[in-house]
Amino acid sequence: TERKREVESQLATPLAQRQRKLDRPPMKSFLVSSGDEEEGAALVPPQEDGEAPRKVVVDGGKAADPAVERLSPSSPSTATTTKKPWWKASLLSPTKGAVGLVIGGLVVLTLLAGARWIDLDASFLRGTGSGTGSTTSRRWRHPPRRQRSSPPVPIPFSCGNGTSSSSTPLCRRPRGGMPPPAASPSPAAPERPVQPPPPSCPDYFRHIHSDLEPWREKGISREAVERGQPNAAFRLTVVSGRAYVETYHRVFQTRDLFTQWGIAQLLARYPGRVPDLDLMFNCEDMPELRAADYPDTSAAPPLFRYCKDGTSVEVLFPDWSFWGWPEVNIRPWGPLMKEIAKENARLPWPDREPYAFWKGNRGVSEARRDLFRCSNDSAAGKDWNARLFALDWGVANRNGFKGSNLAEQCRYRYKIYVQGRSWSVSEKYILACDSPMLAIDTPFEDFFSRGLVAGRHYWPVDPKDKCRAVKFAVDWGNAHPALAQRMGKEGSGFAREEMSMDYVYDYMLHVLTQYAALLRYKPTVPENAVELCPESMACSAQGRDREFMMESREMYVAGYEPCTLPPPFTAEEEREMAAREEDVRRKVVKMKGR
Structure with a gap:
């Protein structure tokens, strides 16, 4: 009885308190070297309860659990994480009773007495704390996949005579025309099964609210929209489910064309769901509308674009390259x-080159030119663990960029992300490689990058000390392969799941719906606007333009509801996230300085 009371007392004492009482340091995993166990392990947090156990491959080809390692350097074996902590599963089992309690307690005492616990505390990261129960915890779980209705409803598409081009746009028609009525369901059609409620959207959708906050109270007038014309490439109007575009000036390459193609696909995918709206769209790199120029931010013209920084008031939208x-x-x-x-499957992470890779046009920004100071210099005896390749844009263009297959650039264990003139569309391709992204900090962000978490989806790099920072990150990752692989998997999981085209379209639908709700006038089609539809765009296109349009064309109407837009971040949540991001960077600096 006395022994049982002792066991129960031990189990009721928090783990951290028991460690302090025993005056024992945390157990060192073979993944974490001396001196950086807290910071290093915490950069890549463990799995949450409820997640399926995942295995990663470490050097030597052995499987290792990425969440919990109770291994010493001399005993390289594996452990598997269960849905509940092992001791909780034993003690709460109705079939075990007191026996399970005693056995579990004895094992706890044995481990505490004869071993040291690995510290995988990640509570300083977003969403892993236990104090507030904040909704930010959703960012740690990939949203579930959705099932289409059965049978799927195809989206009609035809170029008429079947030729590859058409001299007359197929969608030009009187502006008073209404969309065709929806087909009535057949009386004999079987009753559709009840669909489960849609999942909550990924947390980066919550920034839609902050993008539109300047106009939340007073709304948006026609005059405010038209004040954005000097900064816009085109004006998009949607009336009765049809899209119309008025073009103001040419943009670089086909940014406007493929942005508009994406909008046409959205309308086909979610017919009748996009409300009437009227907006101005900018296709350039640099943010232009500064909050400082508008003491009353509601006076700023609402302008849609691909990226912004902390000083601008634009509304973000997915870029053309999707x-x-x-x-x-x-x-x-x-x-x-x-x-x-x-x-990624063909070349596992341990078989990749153990360096950080970047390839691109170095001439577009000082940040990229400065990155090349980190190039390997064998003659001078300098190796920053970076393999950097400048792309000759002229030569590549003449060659049709045949040597720039992004899928074949996942041959390195680490990928560097550096901004272009502002943000860079390369970020999503870098994330997708299963290799940790070493992201050089930048003030520029696009619609999805606001959901990336430092220390989980990427390794932050200080731009003022980028060469040493890259070298340290690579050395640390090569010394701790399971943690490095886990970070790479988290980044690619975000790209694959939370940035799937399903969610790209849902983001577009939500931001347009929220924007339209703020309009204080009824949109009408501008006199010089041309109607958009998939046929009018693709049937007249040629070459790669047409090829990529056909490859990205939506084939079926979405047979499910869009994900549910979460509420805006509270001020407390924003402070908490900023503090945790800063804490990650502080810990990286501390680790690097040792």
């Missing part, structure tokens, strides 16, 4: 993601 970038031979995101996944 539907393809024909000029540089980058396929649409959906099929390219599948190709990258095959390459």
